[in-house]
Amino acid sequence: MDEILEILEKNSNYTVEQIGKMTGRTVEEVSQAIKEYEEKNIIAGYSALINWDSTSKESVLALIEVKITPQRGVGFDKVAERIYKFPEVKSCYLMSGGFDLTVIIEGKTIKEVALFVAEKLAVQEYVLSTATHFVLKKYKDKGIIFKEKPEDDREVTFI
Amino acid sequence: MKLEDMILNRVNNMPPSGIRKYFDMIYDMDDAISLGIGEPDFVTPWNIVEAGIYSLEKGHTHYSANAGIAELRKEICKSLSKNYGLNYDYNEEVIVTVGGSEGIDIALRALVGPGDEVIIPEPSFVAYKGCTAFTGAKAKIINLRAEDEFKLTPKLLEAALTSRTKVVIIPFPNNPTGAIMTREELSKIVDILKGRDIIILSDEIYSELTYGNKHVSIASFPEVRDKTLVINGFSKAYAMTGWRLGYVCGNKILIDAMKKIHQYAIMCAPTTAQYAAIEALKNGETSVYEMTSEYNRRRRVIVSSFKKMGLECFEPLGAFYVFPCIKSTGLNSDEFCEKLLKQEKVLVIPGNAFGECGEGFVRVCYSSSMDNILESMIRIERFIKQIKR
Numbered sequence: 001m002d003e004i005l006e007i008l009e010k011n012s013n014y015t016v017e018q019i020g021k022m023t024g025r026t027v028e029e030v031s032q033a034i035k036e037y038e039e040k041n042i043i044a045g046y047s048a049l050i051n052w053d054s055t056s057k058e059s060v061l062a063l064i065e066v067k068i069t070p071q072r073g074v075g076f077d078k079v080a081e082r083i084y085k086f087p088e089v090k091s092c093y094l095m096s097g098g099f100d101l102t103v104i105i106e107g108k109t110i111k112e113v114a115l116f117v118a119e120k121l122a123v124q125e126y127v128l129s130t131a132t133h134f135v136l137k138k139y140k141d142k143g144i145i146f147k148e149k150p151e152d153d154r155e156v157t158f159i
Numbered sequence: 160m161k162l163e164d165m166i167l168n169r170v171n172n173m174p175p176s177g178i179r180k181y182f183d184m185i186y187d188m189d190d191a192i193s194l195g196i197g198e199p200d201f202v203t204p205w206n207i208v209e210a211g212i213y214s215l216e217k218g219h220t221h222y223s224a225n226a227g228i229a230e231l232r233k234e235i236c237k238s239l240s241k242n243y244g245l246n247y248d249y250n251e252e253v254i255v256t257v258g259g260s261e262g263i264d265i266a267l268r269a270l271v272g273p274g275d276e277v278i279i280p281e282p283s284f285v286a287y288k289g290c291t292a293f294t295g296a297k298a299k300i301i302n303l304r305a306e307d308e309f310k311l312t313p314k315l316l317e318a319a320l321t322s323r324t325k326v327v328i329i330p331f332p333n334n335p336t337g338a339i340m341t342r343e344e345l346s347k348i349v350d351i352l353k354g355r356d357i358i359i360l361s362d363e364i365y366s367e368l369t370y371g372n373k374h375v376s377i378a379s380f381p382e383v384r385d386k387t388l389v390i391n392g393f394s395k396a397y398a399m400t401g402w403r404l405g406y407v408c409g410n411k412i413l414i415d416a417m418k419k420i421h422q423y424a425i426m427c428a429p430t431t432a433q434y435a436a437i438e439a440l441k442n443g444e445t446s447v448y449e450m451t452s453e454y455n456r457r458r459r460v461i462v463s464s465f466k467k468m469g470l471e472c473f474e475p476l477g478a479f480y481v482f483p484c485i486k487s488t489g490l491n492s493d494e495f496c497e498k499l500l501k502q503e504k505v506l507v508i509p510g511n512a513f514g515e516c517g518e519g520f521v522r523v524c525y526s527s528s529m530d531n532i533l534e535s536m537i538r539i540e541r542f543i544k545q546i547k548r
Contacts, residue, residue, distance in 0.1 A: 007456070011529075018533060021463045022456035152527075154196050156182040158285060 004033055005042070010143075012046040051146045053138060059106055061090075061135040062113045064121065066101040067128040076100055079126045088116050099131070110134060169292050176285070177493075178512045184500055191504040192535045193527065197334055197480070199398035200526045203435070204446035207397060210438035211431045219430055225422040227255025227406070228433045234440040235406055243366070243376045245389065251411040254421055255428045255436075259364040259392040259405035261421070264290045266360055266388050266407060267326065269416040271296035275325040280311050281514025282482075283330045284362070299324065302516035305484060308473040309336040313347045320351075326358050329377055332365035335513045335522035336482040337458075337475020342375045353382040358413070361389050364405070365478040367396035367447055370455045372476060378408075385410040388417075393432075395478075396447055397439045402432035454479050457525040457532050464536040468543050479526045482510065486519045488546050495521055502545075503538035 003023050007014060014022075016030045023030070037043040052059060068079045076094055083103060084092035091104040103121065107113040114132065122130050138146055163171065178195070185191045202208075226232065232249040239245040247253055256262045263286055271277055273295035279287045280301040291298045301319045303309040311329065329348070331340045340348075352359060359377055366374040378387040392405025405428075407417060458481065465472045465483045472483035485495045492509030500506050508524075510517030525532060 003452070003456075006452070018460070021460040022529075024459045024463075150202070152193075152200065154198060154200070156179070157196070157198065158176045158178065 002033065004030060005037065008034075008043065049142055049144055051138075053146070059108060060110050060113055061138075062105045062107075062117075063133045063135065064101075064103040064105060064117060065099040065131040065133070066103055066121065067099045067130075068101060068124075069126045069128060070100075071126060079124065082124060083121060086116075086120060088113075088120075169295060173289060173292060176512070178508055181496060181500060181506055181508070184497075185504075185506050188500075188504050191500070191506065192531045192538070193506040194523050194525065194532075194535055195506040195508050196526065197522075197524055198400040198526060199395065199450070199479075200528060201398040201450055203398050203402070204439075204443065206442055206446075207399070207435045207439045211402070211435035214431055214434035219434060221430060223255075223427045223430045223433055225427050226253065226418060227428060228430070228437070231255060231433050231437050231440075232406075234437055235408070238440050239376075239389075239391075239408065243374065244379045245376055245408065247408045248411070252408055252414055254407050254414055254418055255433060256392075256405045256407055256421065257425055257428050258394060258400075258403045259362065259390045260286055261425060261428075262388075262390040262392075262405050262407040263287065263360070263362065265417045265420045265424070266358075266390070266413075267291055267294050267296070268420050269413070270358055271325050274323060276321060276323040278316070278319050278324055278327040280315075280328065280330060282309065282333075282335050282510055282517035282520075283328070283513055284334045285513060287328050287330070287362075296325070297323075300514065302514070303336075303338075304516070305471075305473070305520070309333060309338040309482065310340055310344055311348060313351055316348060316351055320355075320357075324355075324357055326360055327352060329359055329361040331363075332369060332374065332477025333480075334365065334478055335480050335508070335510065335517065336520075337478050337480040338473075338482075339369055339372065339477040340375070340377075341372060345375055345377050346380065349377065349380045349383050352386075353380075357386065359383055359387040361387055363389055363391045365395050366391060368451055368454060368479060369477045370451070370458060374477070388413060393436050393439055397436075397443055398450065399432070399435070399439065402429065402435060404428055404432040404436050453529070454525060457527075457529055460529070460532055460536065461523060461525055464540065468540050469547075470543070479524055481523045481525065482517075482520050483523065484520050488543060490546070492518055492521055498546075499539065499542050503542045505535045505538050505542075 004019060007019055016027050020027045020030045070076050071078055080092060080101060088105050089103055090106050093102045095102055105113055117130055117132050185193055232253045235253055236247050236249045267290045271294050275296040276299045277291045277296050278299045280303050288298045299319050301315050361377045363376055376389060378384050378389045388407055388409040390407050393399040461481045462472060462474055470483040475481050492511050496507055496509045508522040510520030510522055
């Protein structure tokens with residue numbers, strides 16, 4: 001896999017000059033590669049990973065297990081599409097195992113999420129059942145552990 | 160009687176470390192960046208830490224066999240065979256030690272004493288000279304040269320050999336220069352040493368940290384296999400410095416001699432660390448790959464930045480050090496480091512801390528975060544511009 005993608009996935013904040021130095025490529029080569037990844041939708045977007053729990057923002061996150069009946073010809077995709085197009089849906093995955101879709105929903109209050117599930121999700125044609133699990137605490141997201149920044153506490157050694 | 164007089168001359172004569180003052184200076188500085196510490200910035204991968212914790216929970220809190228847990232010795236032999244084509248018998252040809260450092264110490268203590276000479280290529284890790292001096296043997300220094308990219312050349316080696324030479328230390332990948340030795344370069348060294356009664360002490364602690372060429376061990380040459388002691392360990396590859404775990408491999412006769420010292424002085428290496436190390440060897444490959452990839456990116460950033468600044472710098476292909484020449488600034492190594500630290504709050508180590516021939520160079524260690532490295536390069540560039548103005 002291209003190292004540029006590995007670097008950007010960890011920190012999309014680096015400049016093309018910095019990435020060029022890290023990978024031993026010219027600025028032009030890096031710019032061109034990134035442009036192509038963007039055009040091919042391999043790089044689908046850039047975002048910051050925010051620890052909302054440390055801010056004053058009130059929000060709730062819920063993971064919904066959804067069982068659906070697949071449709072002839074399009075399988076699960078059509079139903080999934082009707083669901084993931086709602087802006088409240090942050091993530092949507094097709095699953096193996098006891099249920100079919102994992103839908104991650106964000107709302108301001110528990111009531112708001114519950115109403116969304118009841119009024120928009122559960123009532124969809126082909127949706128058989130839903131089970132809602134509210135997230136109580138985020139420990140780790142996208143490889144980042146949410147607690148105080150680790151400090152460099154290495155002591156002096158003569159090596 | 161003064162207590163000082165009770166201490167052996169060879170210990171009294173050992174000068175204190177010249178780099179302590181820099182660490183004292185940086186201690187009170189806010190916003191300082193240290194590229195001075197020669198150990199990984201990564202925390203030991205969790206699967207390895209967890210294996211250590213589990214061993215404690217299981218009650219593995221006793222001494223291990225003197226030479227180390229058999230399963231660990233088997234894994235060490237498996238990994239050396241797979242990675243470097245070295246074949247050792249886990250039962251007779253391996254000792255697990257307290258870091259690679261203990262390996263250096265007990266090897267020298269088993270092999271040399273007053274009247275013997277130990278050839279030490281410099282710049283290199285400071286312990287070789289120290290441990291040699293404590294045995295009463297004489298350190299015969301080879302001054303490696305920038306024009307050879309700080310590699311050991313046959314000519315330099317031949318010039319250092321005498322009838323008293325008992326041990327030659329081969330310290331590659333090298334701390335502080337980042338130099339490595341290729342198979343072709345080593346074969347010329349082998350040609351010189353194979354017919355002589357000399358033991359090769361090959362310190363390969365940075366063997367997993369090479370960029371481009373895979374590490375070649377001098378012990379993989381059959382002509383010198385039985386007169387080579389290979390020192391390696393877990394500190395650098397697996398970010399396990401604080402666990403204090405290394406090992407030595409070699410012919411049974413040499414290992415048996417070292418075992419005597421090890422069993423009386425040390426008993427055995429820490430048991431918890433040994434259990435953690437088994438996990439490191441069995442399931443640590445991905446972590447090593449991720450860490451070396453990150454080191455490699457930092458290395459490229461530093462080398463290209465120094466070139467842009469006009470500091471001469473050969474491409475270091477091993478360890479986590481860059482060793483640029485700072486002579487063009489008109490400063491000596493000590494002045495450079497002190498001024499850089501005072502003006503820009505970046506700590507690098509004077510090259511002469513690793514041997515006189517390191518004068519005119521500084522050691523820049525890239526075991527610090529990418530953000531620190533990017534920021535420190537901006538600061539060093541500003542510093543150099545200001546000096547050259």
